[in-house]
Amino acid sequence: MTLPQEISSIAEAYVSDGQLFEELKRLVSYRTESATAAGRIALKAYLEDVLVPALAELGCDTELHPRWNGGANSFLIGTRFESEELPTVLCYGHADVVGGQDDGWDDDRSPWVLDADGDRWYGRGTADNKGQHLINLAALRILLESNGRLGFNLKFLFECGEEIGSPSLDEFSSVNKDKLAADIFIASDGPRLSAESPTIFLGSRxxxxxxxxxxxxxxxxxxxxxxxxxxxxxxxxxxxxxxxxxxxxxxxxxxxxxxxxxxxxxxxxSNIAIPHTPGDPHIDxxxxxxxxxxxxxxxxxxxxxxxxxxxxxxxxxxxxxxxxxxxxxxxxxxxxxxxxxxxxxxxxxxxxxxxxxxxxxxxxxxPASRLDPANPWVEWARRSIHGTTGIQPTVLPNIGGSLPNHVFEGVLGLPTLWIPHSYPGCRQHAPNEHMLASIASQGLKIACGLFYDLGQTGVNVELPLSATTA
Incomplete structure (x- = not known):
């Protein structure tokens, strides 16, 4: 299907008018380093002050699980129920970031103050993962405000320990399997194949x-x-x-x-070429x-x-x-x-x-895990992104790095679609981490398109309701 022009225009204006920048500026200001005691205090505030209100704005009931089972990770579940007849999507994001490396940023930038320089928005978490989950939350909000409904049931899981190995995420998901049950998993993390190529990846090494x-x-x-x-x-x-x-x-x-x-x-x-951008080493x-x-x-x-x-x-x-x-x-x-x-x-x-x-x-x-590229959900997502952007997205069976995909594919048994809103040169985990405003704008429209298509087609497209792995 094609994203209606009025929704596409709202998404574009949300970025060009500075609304996304201002929201992200607030998110970046929380020093949510999961490896430090002070960071864990900031994470608690980020969950309570930022994410709980954001989910409530989407009509979600929320459950907060601080320091689950006395461990190092905290979890937040948001649930919006519309109808038993509708499909359910599980979304995911992580609130924590790596250390700020405050003294290593160029031009005396602070990692905790969002700073725009042309197309680049600098700040810790802009690419990994605050900017990415903010785009998906904004897309859901735009769709809800435009249509008065999502057309599907929504579940959103946030964790606070991805950067320290997602401790207890698998156990938490297993214990809360019913609360996290869904038909499809859609999330954003990691990079695209390149800045120019919208990408779907299906798991991780x-x-x-x-x-x-x-x-x-x-x-x-x-x-x-x-x-x-x-x-x-x-x-x-x-x-x-x-x-x-x-x-x-x-x-x-x-x-x-x-x-x-x-x-x-x-x-x-078969048709994927590893891109080379300035500053990258040449492949041997x-x-x-x-x-x-x-x-x-x-x-x-x-x-x-x-x-x-x-x-x-x-x-x-x-x-x-x-x-x-x-x-x-x-x-x-x-x-x-x-x-x-x-x-x-x-x-x-x-x-x-x-x-x-x-x-x-x-x-x-x-662990490694991936969805079979032949799974019909992959073609559904590819058609949606192509319909929104006019660009054929790159489909990667998995990224070369790692994410806790095995929890969603293995523990919860879901088809997993990752739609990243970042690119390989974003400098995540290093000084000068940044998001590209151009990718943010396109990514917001892609997210709006995916959620719009899911809400319009529901289960009438005869999509499978469980994952198959390769």
Missing amino acids: GGITFELDVNLRSGSYHSGNWGGLLRNPGTTLAAAIGTLVDGHGRILLPELLPTTIPESVQTAL TDWADTGLTPAERLYGWNALEVLALGSGDIEAPIHAIPGSARAILQLRFVAGTPTDGVEATIQAHLDRHGFEMVRVRQTTFF
């Missing part, structure tokens, strides 16, 4: 971080007197890593790979599995990366064989990768190769 430790002796020994007699932990560690991933980035342990790329995922990735064409396209390597396959590596003192080396060495590795993996017992699998592999002195310890794990 997972991640496993593990340490490799070689602790051979308590001290260092003179390399002249002992060289050739003592095992060098740095050499040992480098060789051990080389049995897992070679010097060209190819994973050598089959258990760390998916068995295949599903046909529907291959099809979705001879790195990792060169039999795959860059899009398949990033969105359809696994990568094993050395995040940190150390032995001795690189800044002030001495003529001595160090006693220990340590590395931190991370496996970024797609849905379909076996992940049970990865620590034991890697340890057994190293033992077989004579590296039993290298000890493996898994430190973090977050």
Whole structure:
């Protein structure tokens, strides 16, 4: 369907007249860093002062769950019920941000004061995630004010700990499964493929971080007197890593790979080119599995990366064989990768190769998940965005990074559609984070179009009411 011109004009004016900027300015001013005690106090105020009133304005009943089960995360559920005959959409956002890194911003900007410079709106949370969930809230408000109804039932879940790993989100969602039950999940986080390309992504890669430790002796020994007699932990560690991933980035342990790329995922990735914008590094064409396209390597396959590596003192080396060495590795993996017992699998592999002195310890794990690109909800969203913008959106089976999609796809069993209102150069998690006003304007119209189409078509388009994964 096509978004009515009057609603499109209202959305455009909401940005061009400065209303979105003023609202976002207030949201950015809350220093909602989930990793600090002061930030958690600000998060409580953000929920109570900003989000509860915003949901009430949409006619939602709200439930606030501060420090759920005494943990580090707080949750807010908003529910608007219109009719049993209508579909229900679950939306999501996170109120927390990473640390402000106050001293690192250009031009003496404060991360807590929204500042416009041409198309760029600078401030912590503009891209991740305050600006994005504000756009969706504004779209729902515009639609409700224009039509007097949404045409569907709405549930909105906010959490306060996404930047610290979404603690207890899966348990909270499981306990509140009935309250969060829906037919479709629509949310906005992460970046588009590029600033110019509206994007739908259907899930996220997972991640496993593990340490490799070689602790051979308590001290260092003179390399002249002992060289050739003592095992060098740095050499040992480098060789051990080389049995897992070679010097060209190819994973050598089959258990760390998916068995295949599903046909529907291959099809979705077949015409996608990874964009290059000024400031981006150039893709190494001879790195990792060169039999795959860059899009398949990033969105359809696994990568094993050395995040940190150390032995001795690189800044002030001495003529001595160090006693220990340590590395931190991370496996970024797609849905379909076996992940049970990865620590034991890697340890057994190293033992077989004579590296039993290298000890493996898994430190973090977050699951991968995605909706099958062939699911009819994907085509529904693609048609809606094309109808609103005149642009064919990019469909990604998953993003290369991670989001708690597994909670919505796995725990709640929902088809998951992520419609990001940001772009890869937004500098999220770094100084100079910003939102592009042009994407905000287009994103608001896209969100209005999606919600309008859902309200107009309801379940008459014979869409499935449960997710299928790939």
